[in-house]
Amino acid sequence: MPTRAAVAIVATAIAVVLLFSFKTPAQARPRTPAADVSQASPTPSASPSPSDSSAPAPTPSSSGPTYKDGQYTGQDFQNQFGDTQVKVTISGGRITDVQALQLPYDRQRSAEISQYAAPQLHDEVLQAQSAQIDSLSGATYTSDSYAQSVQSALDQAHA
Amino acid sequence: MLETVERRIRVEHIMGTAISIDLRDAAVDDGLIEMAFDWLRKVDASFSLYKPQSEISRLGRGELTVEECRVEVGEVLSLCEDLREETQGVFNAWLCRSDGRLDPSGVVKGWAVERAAGILQRGGARNFCVNAGGDVVSRGEPEPGRAWRIGIRHPVQAGAVAGVVHAHDLAVATSGAYERGDHIVDARTGIPSRALLSLTVAGPSLTLADAYATAGFAMGDAGVEWVAGRPGYAPFAVTASGRVRYSDAFADLLVSGDTSRSRPSER
Numbered sequence: 001m002p003t004r005a006a007v008a009i010v011a012t013a014i015a016v017v018l019l020f021s022f023k024t025p026a027q028a029r030p031r032t033p034a035a036d037v038s039q040a041s042p043t044p045s046a047s048p049s050p051s052d053s054s055a056p057a058p059t060p061s062s063s064g065p066t067y068k069d070g071q072y073t074g075q076d077f078q079n080q081f082g083d084t085q086v087k088v089t090i091s092g093g094r095i096t097d098v099q100a101l102q103l104p105y106d107r108q109r110s111a112e113i114s115q116y117a118a119p120q121l122h123d124e125v126l127q128a129q130s131a132q133i134d135s136l137s138g139a140t141y142t143s144d145s146y147a148q149s150v151q152s153a154l155d156q157a158h159a
Numbered sequence: 160m161l162e163t164v165e166r167r168i169r170v171e172h173i174m175g176t177a178i179s180i181d182l183r184d185a186a187v188d189d190g191l192i193e194m195a196f197d198w199l200r201k202v203d204a205s206f207s208l209y210k211p212q213s214e215i216s217r218l219g220r221g222e223l224t225v226e227e228c229r230v231e232v233g234e235v236l237s238l239c240e241d242l243r244e245e246t247q248g249v250f251n252a253w254l255c256r257s258d259g260r261l262d263p264s265g266v267v268k269g270w271a272v273e274r275a276a277g278i279l280q281r282g283g284a285r286n287f288c289v290n291a292g293g294d295v296v297s298r299g300e301p302e303p304g305r306a307w308r309i310g311i312r313h314p315v316q317a318g319a320v321a322g323v324v325h326a327h328d329l330a331v332a333t334s335g336a337y338e339r340g341d342h343i344v345d346a347r348t349g350i351p352s353r354a355l356l357s358l359t360v361a362g363p364s365l366t367l368a369d370a371y372a373t374a375g376f377a378m379g380d381a382g383v384e385w386v387a388g389r390p391g392y393a394p395f396a397v398t399a400s401g402r403v404r405y406s407d408a409f410a411d412l413l414v415s416g417d418t419s420r421s422r423p424s425e426r
Contacts, residue, residue: 013406014383133323135310136320138314
């Protein structure tokens with residue numbers, strides 16, 4: 001029988017920093033309150049509508065990739081829950097909006113995922129750009145198809 | 160910007176996830192990217208639990224022996240065995256499905272993508288970043304004099320990053336329950352882990368970073384110290400109580416001033 005102690009404490013310094021509190025800070029996204037997202041399975045009724053995509057674009061930063069202005073429709077990507085397709089708007093060389101044209105909805109589970117994932121992913125693309133990151137590490141799911149469709153739209157914007 | 164570094168990004172849907180290869184070497188042929196994707200498709204064909212005719216499915220049903228499978232299957236199973244020992248049974252590929260069938264998927268992706276990075280390197284690529292559904296391998300730099308910047312997705316604040324690491328030759332993997340619900344269980348107890356919202360592991364190889372992130376997440380709070388004790392690997396955890404906990408080695412990787420905006424100092 002393995003003991004608990006065997007996998008436990010190694011003498012390594014670990015820093016602890018407060019990252020967020022459940023009293024939502026002022027800059028938290030209003031459409032996805034922390035308490036909703038932290039629960040494992042959001043209920044459709046409590047979730048915001050995916051069509052409500054009106055997040056303000058972040059302030060454009062001075063460096064990072066630039067794109068040709070216009071609207072680009074990404075390819076339609078599928079995962080086991082259905083189709084995902086987005087339209088990306090570029091203005092002033094930056095991504096200013098990402099609209100979901102199709103999201104998985106064919107099953108109850110998919111509908112739940114789409115309802116909370118759409119605004120979340122929308123913001124994520126904008127925010128990731130404003131943070132000037134090259135790549136994003138995280139547990140992903142529906143976002144795979146979403147990211148893929150966004151990427152295919154951006155590939156057109158590069159051309 | 161006047162930077163003229165050639166940038167090629169290809170995204171393919173393989174192993175149930177989006178895999179992107181971002182290559183910055185002008186001299187490297189497109190065929191090399193295709194070779195890397197071919198490898199990943201081959202892995203998918205052998206290891207997919209969703210495909211009833213995959214070798215891993217047939218092995219699970221007892222229709223094949225390990226010796227009858229391609230050599231990579233044995234390689235992955237021996238990796239699973241090593242991890243089962245190293246994690247005292249928290250990671251157990253033979254116990255993680257409810258039906259008791261073999262499921263090495265906790266290690267396959269990281270291992271396969273690490274090998275894909277090897278294919279790119281052997282083909283002459285020096286500066287690239289591969290992202291497989293949030294698990295990242297970086298090599299070299301995206302443009303002369305700048306490190307790759309890899310964001311760690313914030314598990315609660317949609318769209319925010321919990322931190323940013325700078326990377327030249329680094330693998331970064333994250334396990335979390337925030338998208339699929341409680342899907343990582345401690346194989347010893349069958350109980351899903353809820354102490355952490357996400358666990359990110361950085362280190363030299365994505366094979367181990369991915370495996371350690373999965374196993375450490377299942378261990379809960381103790382997993383942070385456990386990963387910190389793996390030579391060369393560094394943890395960054397977001398706890399259910401809203402704190403980040405990371406090792407000194409991880410602190411060295413963080414881009415200062417670029418962690419979440421909602422981060423007061425409490426150390």
